Amino acid sequence: xxxxxxxxxxxxxxxxxxxxxxxxxxxxxxxxxxxxxxxxxxxxxxxxxxxxxxxxxxxxxxxxxxxxxxxxxxxxxxxxxxxxxxxxxxxxxxxxxxxxxxxxxxxxxxxxxxxxxxxxxxxxxxxxxxxxxxxxxxxxxxxxxxxxxxxxxxxxxxxxxxxxxxxxxxxxxxxxxxxxxxxxxxxxxxxxxxxxxxxxxxxxxxxxxxxxxxxxxxxxxxxxxxxxxxxxxxxxxxxxxxxxxxxxxxxxxxxxxxxxxxxxxxxxxxxxxxxxxxxxxxxxxxxxxxxxxxxxxxxxxxxxxxxxxxxxxxxxxxxxxxxxxxxxxxxxxxxxxxxxxxxxxxxxxxxxxxxxxxxxxxxxxxxxxxxxxxxxxxxxxxxxxxxxxxxxxxxxxxxxxxxxxxxxxxxxxxxxxxxxxxxxxxxxxx
Amino acid sequence: xxxxxxxxxxxxxxxxxxxxxxxxxxxxxxxxxxxxxxxxxxxxxxxxxxxxxxxxxxxxxxxxxxxxxxxxxxxxxxxxxxxxxxxxxxxxxxxxxxxxxxxxxxxxxxxxxxxxxxxxxxxxxxxxxxxxxxxxxxxxxxxxxxxxxxxxxxxxxxxxxxxxxxxxxxxxxxxxxxxxxxxxxxxxxxxxxxxxxxxxxxxxxxxxxxxxxxxxxxxxxxxxxxxxxxxxxxxxxxxxxxxxxxxxxxxxxxxxxxxxxxxxxxxxxxxxxxxxxxxxxxxxxxxxxxxxxxxxxxxxxxxxxxxxxxxxxxxxxxxxxxxxxxxxxxxxxxxxxxxxxxxxxxxxxxxxxxxxxxxxxxxxxxxxxxxxxxxxxxxxxxxxxxxxxxxxxxxxxxxxxxxxxxxxxxxxxxxxxxxxxxxxxxxxxx
Numbered sequence: 127x128x129x130x131x132x133x134x135x136x137x138x139x140x141x142x143x144x145x146x147x148x149x150x151x152x153x154x155x156x157x158x159x160x161x162x163x164x165x166x167x168x169x170x171x172x173x174x175x176x177x178x179x180x181x182x183x184x185x186x187x188x189x190x191x192x193x194x195x196x197x198x199x200x201x202x203x204x205x206x207x208x209x210x211x212x213x214x215x216x217x218x219x220x221x222x223x224x225x226x227x228x229x230x231x232x233x234x235x236x237x238x239x240x241x242x243x244x245x246x247x248x249x250x251x252x253x254x255x256x257x258x259x260x261x262x263x264x265x266x267x268x269x270x271x272x273x274x275x276x277x278x279x280x281x282x283x284x285x286x287x288x289x290x291x292x293x294x295x296x297x298x299x300x301x302x303x304x305x306x307x308x309x310x311x312x313x314x315x316x317x318x319x320x321x322x323x324x325x326x327x328x329x330x331x332x333x334x335x336x337x338x339x340x341x342x343x344x345x346x347x348x349x350x351x352x353x354x355x356x357x358x359x360x361x362x363x364x365x366x367x368x369x370x371x372x373x374x375x376x377x378x379x380x381x382x383x384x385x386x387x388x389x390x391x392x393x394x395x396x397x398x399x400x401x402x403x404x405x406x407x408x409x410x411x412x413x414x415x416x417x418x419x420x421x422x423x424x425x426x427x428x429x430x431x432x433x434x435x436x437x438x439x440x441x442x443x444x445x446x447x448x449x450x451x452x453x454x455x456x457x458x459x460x461x462x463x464x465x466x467x468x469x470x471x472x473x474x475x476x477x478x479x480x481x482x483x484x485x486x487x488x489x490x491x492x493x494x495x496x497x498x499x500x501x502x503x504x505x506x507x508x509x510x511x512x513x514x515x516x517x518x519x520x521x522x523x524x525x526x527x528x529x530x531x532x533x534x535x536x537x538x539x540x541x542x543x544x545x546x547x548x549x550x551x552x553x554x555x556x
Numbered sequence: 557x558x559x560x561x562x563x564x565x566x567x568x569x570x571x572x573x574x575x576x577x578x579x580x581x582x583x584x585x586x587x588x589x590x591x592x593x594x595x596x597x598x599x600x601x602x603x604x605x606x607x608x609x610x611x612x613x614x615x616x617x618x619x620x621x622x623x624x625x626x627x628x629x630x631x632x633x634x635x636x637x638x639x640x641x642x643x644x645x646x647x648x649x650x651x652x653x654x655x656x657x658x659x660x661x662x663x664x665x666x667x668x669x670x671x672x673x674x675x676x677x678x679x680x681x682x683x684x685x686x687x688x689x690x691x692x693x694x695x696x697x698x699x700x701x702x703x704x705x706x707x708x709x710x711x712x713x714x715x716x717x718x719x720x721x722x723x724x725x726x727x728x729x730x731x732x733x734x735x736x737x738x739x740x741x742x743x744x745x746x747x748x749x750x751x752x753x754x755x756x757x758x759x760x761x762x763x764x765x766x767x768x769x770x771x772x773x774x775x776x777x778x779x780x781x782x783x784x785x786x787x788x789x790x791x792x793x794x795x796x797x798x799x800x801x802x803x804x805x806x807x808x809x810x811x812x813x814x815x816x817x818x819x820x821x822x823x824x825x826x827x828x829x830x831x832x833x834x835x836x837x838x839x840x841x842x843x844x845x846x847x848x849x850x851x852x853x854x855x856x857x858x859x860x861x862x863x864x865x866x867x868x869x870x871x872x873x874x875x876x877x878x879x880x881x882x883x884x885x886x887x888x889x890x891x892x893x894x895x896x897x898x899x900x901x902x903x904x905x906x907x908x909x910x911x912x913x914x915x916x917x918x919x920x921x922x923x924x925x926x927x928x929x930x931x932x933x934x935x936x937x938x939x940x941x942x943x944x945x946x947x948x949x950x951x952x953x954x955x956x957x958x959x960x961x962x963x964x965x966x967x968x969x970x971x972x973x974x975x976x977x978x979x980x981x982x983x984x985x986x
Contacts, residue, residue: 138958139821139863140644142587145587146587149583149644152655156655174679176866177866178862184648184862187861188854192672199656199658200656200657211569213570217578218578218581220654221654224823225582225586226586227640228626228629424618432578432609433569434606434609436606436607436608441569527570528568
């Protein structure tokens, strides 16, 4: 394994033998972890290190002290939040990114990294069926970000940067640009949604708010439409909202909640951002050494090459099929209700036994909290919840790389069992 | 290798055999890359992929199309910008981070990740000899960020967040907080430095600006001191600046330019941020799913465990020793001058032959630009430059994981040869 203890004088950080030894040990460790991950419960000593230690000791501590304290996001029974995909290919890509460890913050710092990013960003746009004008090949373009927050802030920076004098524009640091983005909270409009629109924005609601602001002499700046909200997977009517935005010259940002690190088998962090005119974006993001961008493109590139569009479609369809099956099972059980129609692979439901009437929200709230707690405490599955219109809703988000139909069936069986116990107890108590 | 072409139906993203096959292929690829990296010049087809491909084909394309277009940051002769360290241990750590792929954005999402982060952040603080009160063990604490920009923005968010009404304070999304940070450019003070103070800030200069602002009724908010500036490695007098900041109740941020991803054998991205009172920081950074934090702590933890403090000290001293040797060599050659005294492992120098007088800055500028271009064009080494007081300064930043004394000697020999040619030519022309 080439993994001996290290004394100070023997540190040769990239010695190829030590590299292969340490890395091989981790590979074996991870292969075994994936083989056994469904056996772990899904949810889950500090002396300063003066002297180097063997890799085996470090991995033994990971096994003994860290794994037990982890929530196992790669478990096939992880249905919480939104699962973060992993795959052998993204791992290979991440290894290439980490191994080459180039820092493409300026073109000269690694030309191929910038070029590869344009390739994969176009591939993703093609895969998602984006309008041609958003692709580099169509005059648009995009970048890979670490997270949706970064992506949204960047588009705001663009809007603002283009409003700034060149003096501030030339300050390279993203920090300075960020500081220029100062929208007072009083100018934020959080527009109410309702079950009538499946909790999506309606163009009428947006138009009403915008018109009122315009009448007050305000200038509408930025509209964010969402395709797949975090809580319920709600989808806003992008085209209609786009028409409102265009009429008022607002920047329209579509949060498609489809980061490669969510559903495209690419591990965190990797988020795609497209803009129709990438020039402002590049001028807002380039030339900042301190942002030390990682070579994210190569891991997404390896994933797309290794599995292909066909493989990714099949992977996503497998999840949607399982979610459809689960939704039908919930709908067919009179003790449960589907709270909002399934979108993508997210099922939002709750326990609602006959004896608890419309007006009995307090009881239902308590029962569903107990039900979710019981399921998660079992360690056999992990789900999270969302509260909408005062209703406590349980979310089943299907998206694990190893999640198959049988895991959806298992969690449904588990839910039914826990529901029986609960209802029985409430009957006795009531 | 278990690396067959994939058709849609065969996508099993974490199948342990496929995982070991693909990952093993990348390991071999990278071990060979490190073995040969000093042979590469240091500076350096897109049909949509409908069908999956074998790993070998993907790696062959990396070899043929990507490596030639990379700037090889891991080359021992990379002396540009600031080198980004890599090591077998950080790679092992990065593999663990990518392999476990947990997303510790809230405690429940993975308790051990948060706990491990407090451990390694304290270790780093201990290693840097930070005051006890900045460590978790002393009531302070910190986090791992992706970059210095993130770190600085976070501290500003803290300042602002604490000034906000609870209504805005409770908006979880970092996006919203970022939007609240709106400092008009007119309120930025960029304070001049000079060679007299080695291009560090002086407390007097800061005091003068602050007093003037206070007299005008402004409230000084934030002072950033730097230990090791990007261009010249200048060091600001932290204690004296701290006294100015304390007198006016300003937030003092020290940018120590010592990110683990720079000099501590940990690959990008990994940047430490400490604060005396971490509560504001955690409330400013927690509960944002979209920031999808990576499990950075484990890679820094593996580096510290594997090499130990002693190993890291020895690693850094090796770089400083090489930089000292280079500085002495430059000083001893009457054709060159050291422009500012060496700090850490950064040597800032320029060619200045006798025949070019004080008043001949134009000639010197041209000669040094040509000299740097000639060295970089050779592909045998890569350096960058900085302009200070109108002088074009060449920077030798020693910090590569594989960089040893002989590489500093080689680049000096290379510089002398190119300088001979240049001076000879200028003599003929002049």
